[in-house]
Amino acid sequence: MIILAIILFVVLVSILWQRWELGKFEVTHYAVPSAKIKSPVSVAVISDLHGFSYGEQNHRLLEETAKINPKAIFIPGDLLVSKYPRTYASALETLAKLVKIAPVYYSYGNHESRLREEECVNHELFGQYMRDVRALGVTVMGTETRSISLGENQVMLSALELELDYYEKGSIAPMEASYMQGHLPLVEPEKFQVLLAHNPAYAEHYARWGADVTFCGHNHGGLVRIPGIGSLVSPQWTLFPKYDAGKFEISGRSVIVSRGLGTHTFHVRVFNRAELLAVEFQPKRQQA
Numbered sequence: 001m002i003i004l005a006i007i008l009f010v011v012l013v014s015i016l017w018q019r020w021e022l023g024k025f026e027v028t029h030y031a032v033p034s035a036k037i038k039s040p041v042s043v044a045v046i047s048d049l050h051g052f053s054y055g056e057q058n059h060r061l062l063e064e065t066a067k068i069n070p071k072a073i074f075i076p077g078d079l080l081v082s083k084y085p086r087t088y089a090s091a092l093e094t095l096a097k098l099v100k101i102a103p104v105y106y107s108y109g110n111h112e113s114r115l116r117e118e119e120c121v122n123h124e125l126f127g128q129y130m131r132d133v134r135a136l137g138v139t140v141m142g143t144e145t146r147s148i149s150l151g152e153n154q155v156m157l158s159a160l161e162l163e164l165d166y167y168e169k170g171s172i173a174p175m176e177a178s179y180m181q182g183h184l185p186l187v188e189p190e191k192f193q194v195l196l197a198h199n200p201a202y203a204e205h206y207a208r209w210g211a212d213v214t215f216c217g218h219n220h221g222g223l224v225r226i227p228g229i230g231s232l233v234s235p236q237w238t239l240f241p242k243y244d245a246g247k248f249e250i251s252g253r254s255v256i257v258s259r260g261l262g263t264h265t266f267h268v269r270v271f272n273r274a275e276l277l278a279v280e281f282q283p284k285r286q287q288a
Ligand SMILES: [Fe+2]
Pocket: 078, 109, 110, 111, 198, 217, 218, 219, 235
């Protein structure tokens, strides 16, 4: 009887703790220096929000985003949960406020890509959602490249939408060495290149293609993070994902993986606080 009471107590405390933990996020700051940047400029990155709202109408997330004073807000996918249309409304409500802070660039995660499939049960609803998103003035990006202004800097912004095969559960599908070149234009080496690519499993491909900085999400930090080791499991059910969270330097280029802001299905975060990214692109003098 006493053992049962202890188990129930531990379960109750764990549930309450997780409810408390899931209501919090932090702002993680990164600097990305580059000789291609003329003057310092900040951007905000909101990944894997999954329809979450931090406070009434997401006011806490919106306030912290505004404090970054971003010249752009990048959303590398999974702003909603594909099977829950109520999250579309929450995502729209947040986007309506974000566009008042800075231009918003939104690329697809696996949840959006799934909804783009005609046979998906919520496909029609998603179509209306995307029309509403565009009507707000959000720039929605499939697999494409465009030139954008960030303060005094003119940079190239690309987005990559992966086929759903690359999100299969239990394994990481191999990617052809030429995949990036086959889907996006060649990087112009003299221009600062940003890439929004939801799935970090292919970080090496993104860096080798030439993105100076890539923003990924998808892993949610791995639900449970083990101090000194990292993420336990990815949403694709691969154990100890290599590119789990944080900033990785690959071939002299940066890949920044967000722990995300929301969760779905398994609402668990242990040593894995949700995060909003504040990223400053900084000028770097070229060595003589
Ligand atoms: Fe995802």
